[in-house]
Amino acid sequence: MAKKKFVVGCFDDEAVLFPAVKKVRTAGYKIHDVYTPFAVHGLDHAMGLRETSLHTAGFIYGITGTTTAISCISWIFTKDWPLNIGGKPHFALPAWIPIMFELTVLFAAVGMVLTFCYLCQLAPFVKKHHFHARATDDLFVMAIECTDSTNVDDLRAFLSNNGAVETDFQVAEDGWWIGRYDKDEMPFENKQIVAA
Amino acid sequence: MASLRTQFEVPGKMKTWSFALMGFGLAVLVYGMITKGFSSDEHEQVHFWGTLMYNSIFFTLICNASMFFISVTTLAQAGFTQTFRRIPEAISTMVPIFGVITFAVLMYIIFGHKHHIYHWLDSEAVAADPILRGKAGFLNPNFFVIWSTLTIGLWSYLGWRVRKLNEECDNSEMDPETAAKFIYRGTVRTALFTVWFALTVGSTIPWLWMMSIDAHWYSTMYSWYTFASSFVSGMSLIALWVIYLKNKGYLELTTQEHLHDIGKFMFAFSIFWTYLWFSQYMLIWYANIPEETVYFKHRVQGPYKGIFFFNLIINFLCPLLILMKRSAKRNYTLVAFMAVLIIFGHWIDFYQMVMGSLIKEHVTLGILDFGILSFFVGALIFFVARALASKPLIAKYHPYLKESIIHQV
Numbered sequence: 228m229a230k231k232k233f234v235v236g237c238f239d240d241e242a243v244l245f246p247a248v249k250k251v252r253t254a255g256y257k258i259h260d261v262y263t264p265f266a267v268h269g270l271d272h273a274m275g276l277r278e279t280s281l282h283t284a285g286f287i288y289g290i291t292g293t294t295t296a297i298s299c300i301s302w303i304f305t306k307d308w309p310l311n312i313g314g315k316p317h318f319a320l321p322a323w324i325p326i327m328f329e330l331t332v333l334f335a336a337v338g339m340v341l342t343f344c345y346l347c348q349l350a351p352f353v354k355k356h357h358f359h360a361r362a363t364d365d366l367f368v369m370a371i372e373c374t375d376s377t378n379v380d381d382l383r384a385f386l387s388n389n390g391a392v393e394t395d396f397q398v399a400e401d402g403w404w405i406g407r408y409d410k411d412e413m414p415f416e417n418k419q420i421v422a423a
Numbered sequence: 424m425a426s427l428r429t430q431f432e433v434p435g436k437m438k439t440w441s442f443a444l445m446g447f448g449l450a451v452l453v454y455g456m457i458t459k460g461f462s463s464d465e466h467e468q469v470h471f472w473g474t475l476m477y478n479s480i481f482f483t484l485i486c487n488a489s490m491f492f493i494s495v496t497t498l499a500q501a502g503f504t505q506t507f508r509r510i511p512e513a514i515s516t517m518v519p520i521f522g523v524i525t526f527a528v529l530m531y532i533i534f535g536h537k538h539h540i541y542h543w544l545d546s547e548a549v550a551a552d553p554i555l556r557g558k559a560g561f562l563n564p565n566f567f568v569i570w571s572t573l574t575i576g577l578w579s580y581l582g583w584r585v586r587k588l589n590e591e592c593d594n595s596e597m598d599p600e601t602a603a604k605f606i607y608r609g610t611v612r613t614a615l616f617t618v619w620f621a622l623t624v625g626s627t628i629p630w631l632w633m634m635s636i637d638a639h640w641y642s643t644m645y646s647w648y649t650f651a652s653s654f655v656s657g658m659s660l661i662a663l664w665v666i667y668l669k670n671k672g673y674l675e676l677t678t679q680e681h682l683h684d685i686g687k688f689m690f691a692f693s694i695f696w697t698y699l700w701f702s703q704y705m706l707i708w709y710a711n712i713p714e715e716t717v718y719f720k721h722r723v724q725g726p727y728k729g730i731f732f733f734n735l736i737i738n739f740l741c742p743l744l745i746l747m748k749r750s751a752k753r754n755y756t757l758v759a760f761m762a763v764l765i766i767f768g769h770w771i772d773f774y775q776m777v778m779g780s781l782i783k784e785h786v787t788l789g790i791l792d793f794g795i796l797s798f799f800v801g802a803l804i805f806f807v808a809r810a811l812a813s814k815p816l817i818a819k820y821h822p823y824l825k826e827s828i829i830h831q832v
Contacts, residue, residue, distance in 0.1 A: 268831060278749075286747070313711065321705045
């Protein structure tokens, strides 16, 4: 948990955003993230993000669900409390498959949602810094992480030249935190954003 | 666009292969027909005509699945199919050809009075049997002949109308108004096909052609099961042709993105097939009523046990585990391998659906099955290649073509 310095560029058009992302990356700047009002097709690819491992996690959760179901039911129906149901064998696999399926889906779904929230740093009572309030409305907001050698003015000029309608310098916490906007000391220094 | 190779030329090697397959198949077919089909022994007759019947039905249905694929994607206004749409179109031209073969076989069974295949053809047995009497409105030769004629005729005709309309995109660019009208006309024509498809493959035809072999037994799930089986094999067949043409340097505009979507269909409908397989099996297993379990008894516990569960492994476990990953669906070699496996798997499925009911005592899978299979595969290769060569590989001026070119999964 440390505050970092960011240069923020705001774009009002996808068609301008894509070439800008490409140029910023070629120039060697590190893009922290791009916040968009809606899902933009191909942006992850343009930003060079690796493919998510969420589905691998989902597979593992699913397998866990199947295993839980089969081991639980088979133990109950063959060892713990065997019952004669319609003369069926105690190990009645076809009858268990719907439950195994449901538990697979349940584990995979719940597990993936929680994992997704964790990866996106979303949770109840948790706060995150907004680089620009209009990122939820009509602006494409690109946050670039500054290093010690970054010249902020050059970078802002560079963004403006590449079509940014608005640029900004912010010092903010890049992760999540628990607190209250109205009482606690905010881990960012941008009054305008707080007001918005 | 000028540099695209839109004209498919049938390679000589492909022709040779298709003729070799057809020749071998025809030799086995004729030999089988003489020794078994027209033999005086009823078991031999059942063996031959049953084998010919499930093969011809299987191939008719998987070719018809191509037209269903075109229809539903058109109705859903899906753009991504446009770069390779001529392939399912070419495959669906097989419906009249295989349909006529199927029709001939079925008519031989009906008019040759082969009541060892369709028990309900035996009018004395029907008269003495309350269950069959109750079904007589549906299971009778007249209805069978009329409905089969209508079915195969309308599949062919409605499919031909859909293909015919698409030719309008070959010649000249459409202005927006004509294009909108074109899309609307396509919607109407494919909707007609889809409705007819639902009334036949989706419900009556598998009951009539295949389920009625077990004249006393019935399962409302049977037609959906047959549909799922034929659709997933149909998608695999499209995938195979796409990969073949890509391999030969055609279809420049069809990319991994399109293959990925075809792969998804193969994966999803393998799961769908299993869902139906299981639903049908589990309900009957659970209720455990003798008149229902009669269908599964010799399949699960008798000589067909091996084939029955082998079927489940190659049609469910293999697609599930192999095609699950995104990278697998984007890999040409793997998708081609899986496509062959799935088609073979569902051919085996059709085998056990028909022959498992006709000859319960032992598994008949042998040279006759593979010979007839090779005849149909050879015919499929030859005629589909010819149909592909008869038109440009891409409908150049289709309104959705651009959407398909920039398609991204």
